[in-house]
Amino acid sequence: MSAENMEYLTIALPKGKVFGKAVQLFEKIGYTAEGLSDKSRKLIITNEEQKIRFIITKTADVPVYVEYGAADIGVIGKDVLMETDKDVYELLDLNIAKCHLMMAVPKDKKRANLLDYANTRVATKFPHIAAAFFNSKGMQMEYIKLHGSIELGPIVGLSESIVDIVETGTTLRENNLEEYAFIVDATARLIANRVSFKMKFERINKLLADLRKII
Ligand SMILES: Nc1ncnc2c1ncn2[C@@H]1O[C@H](COP(=O)(O)OP(=O)(O)OP(=O)(O)O)[C@@H](O)[C@H]1O
């Protein structure tokens, strides 16, 4: 680790839904940087006094920056963490961005049993999580990877079901879908690079202790 990297604690934050909530958490424990809460286009925001650097990345890239040590720690949804299967430490459930992963089907075409969906098509942003779930039920499926608006899949005949995130259930309701099987809870987690966790143990441990007090 270079001397400069050693000097700073670099924190990767995802753009999108988790960003504001993560910034609020860090602010509560006194970790801030000027311009962090703005809608700024700056991708790296430094607090020289505290020797903290925030980097702002696409959601799916947070575990990549952390795995390679370009960020020491990061905040990421459990869903993304499970799907990417990166070699990082999962340190803490931050209890923000609460949602869960589930399988949903069209209300008017609901089949009697889960096994009745064997060998059908599933539209999802999370093919690995979906496969782990269906494999555990002994079901072989065809997975169709989408990048958003997953609920559209069964409506237009692309798939018989979806595996996706649900929070309030509004998107399911508005598209005549119904939750059929719960898969896993997915709140945002604090993750750490394995080497950083050892080399910056005191700083990261202090951060962990401070976060635990407010969660
Ligand atoms: N409706 C929701 N309510 C609460 N948390 C959610 C919801 N949807 C997603 N999340 C959580 O927030 C994380 C980020 O979601 P968000 O939609 O901002 O990112 P994204 O999928 O990368 O978006 P984009 O497709 O714009 O890049 C998800 O990984 C999940 O953990």
Ligand SMILES: O=P(O)(O)OC[C@H]1O[C@H](OP(=O)(O)OP(=O)(O)O)[C@H](O)[C@@H]1O
């Ligand atoms: O239960 P709800 O409160 O309705 O939230 C669930 C929706 O939120 C997420 O979509 P997002 O807004 O990220 O859009 P996307 O599917 O296009 O990525 C998720 O994929 C669901 O569609």
